[in-house]
Amino acid sequence: MELSLVITVFNEEENxxxxxxxxxxxxxGFHYEVILVDDGSTDKTVREIKKYADxxxxxxxxxxxxxxxxxxxxxxxxxxxxxxxxxxxxxQNDPSDIPAMLDKLKKEDxxxxxxxxxxxxxxxxxxxxxxxxxxxxxxxxTGVTIQDYGCTLKVFKKEIAKNLGLYGELHRFIPILxxxxxxxxxxxxxxxxxxxxxxSKYGLSRTFxxxxxxxxxxxxxxxxxxxxxxxxxxxxxxxxxxSTISFYLFVLKLLGxxxxxxxxxxxxxxxxxxxxxxLTFGIIAELIMRVYFESQHKTTYHIKEIVTIAKSMDHAMxxxxxxxxxxxxxx
Numbered sequence: 001m002e003l004s005l006v007i008t009v010f011n012e013e014e015n016x017x018x019x020x021x022x023x024x025x026x027x028x029g030f031h032y033e034v035i036l037v038d039d040g041s042t043d044k045t046v047r048e049i050k051k052y053a054d055x056x057x058x059x060x061x062x063x064x065x066x067x068x069x070x071x072x073x074x075x076x077x078x079x080x081x082x083x084x085x086x087x088x089x090x091x092q093n094d095p096s097d098i099p100a101m102l103d104k105l106k107k108e109d110x111x112x113x114x115x116x117x118x119x120x121x122x123x124x125x126x127x128x129x130x131x132x133x134x135x136x137x138x139x140x141x142t143g144v145t146i147q148d149y150g151c152t153l154k155v156f157k158k159e160i161a162k163n164l165g166l167y168g169e170l171h172r173f174i175p176i177l178x179x180x181x182x183x184x185x186x187x188x189x190x191x192x193x194x195x196x197x198x199x200s201k202y203g204l205s206r207t208f209x210x211x212x213x214x215x216x217x218x219x220x221x222x223x224x225x226x227x228x229x230x231x232x233x234x235x236x237x238x239x240x241x242x243s244t245i246s247f248y249l250f251v252l253k254l255l256g257x258x259x260x261x262x263x264x265x266x267x268x269x270x271x272x273x274x275x276x277x278x279l280t281f282g283i284i285a286e287l288i289m290r291v292y293f294e295s296q297h298k299t300t301y302h303i304k305e306i307v308t309i310a311k312s313m314d315h316a317m318x319x320x321x322x323x324x325x326x327x328x329x330x331x
Contacts, residue, residue: 003032003102004081008071009049009089010039014197016048019089020057026095033058036089037075040065073166084161086154092121093153094191101155104188111160111183114146114175115153115190134210138173141218146175146187153190157183169209173217180221227289231282239275242268 005023009016023034036053037060038046049059060074072086083102087093093115101113120131131150139145149172160183164174178185223230245268249259259265292298 001031001033001081003030004079004084005032005034006072006075006079006084006086007089008037008039008068009045011041011043011045012089013044013048015089015091016045017052019091020052023095026098032056033081035060035075035078037071038062039071067169069166069169069171072171076161082158084156084158086152088152090195092193092195094193097153097190098155101188105155110186112154112156112178112185114185114187115151116148116187117151117192118189120192121194138214142176142221144176144179170213172210173213176217176221227285228282231278231285235275235278235282238271238278242271242275246272
């Protein structure tokens, strides 16, 4: 299988028939499969899929609404293609962009090509403006310079897609997860269409979720494999200032001053306790990381390629012009 399309749908009954028609037209000549994951739709979405699907379509039906991230993860697990593409089921992404993205990924040897929605057809105030601000903030904080984090249309190599580790609502941060897996990523402009049927499932209510997930991404990107480097300096800093304040108050006490009830005393004790807590968190997090990697036989590195250079020794000469003898080394 060359290509697997993973499409998550939730109450998109009117979009199913034109979506499948667009895919057939765009990918004519490709050896592909379509994996549709229904995220607990309450309308006729499942019935429409069964009605218009062909032998290339595989339908995964959730028994409840688990969210787009879980649906995308389930679809990727079911995918068998060497390359995996993800897109929304609302007809705003254009499947005809996939061949060009796949070609770019193959020829330039990228691990992921992400879509950048050109002339985005969404509301300026409620969708486009918050999205631009969020994209800029994410780029500055993470250093991953994808222009459009909200575009679902992406094409991956199978090895990257299968190891993204999608949990919670992290589908918005797939480019960062790909980088964490050692992937080389790039974006390219893609078409974007206005929604014709149904209603959008997104709104301003997700802002706080995005900020919370961004904090998690920053931690995972910088300190996932060495959490003590995050908690350790915080703990030492708090402990140092707390100890300094406590020593100062101790000297005042020896000099006969009354220190009981001073806000500075409470601050010093709090900082000492916070320092101990941060250091403890760091040690516990380090132990958890070791259990995580060792119990699942994971490595803390990713090998891109191993190259073995085999040269004939039959006529090899040393620097003095004397023939070199073959050596056979046995373990």
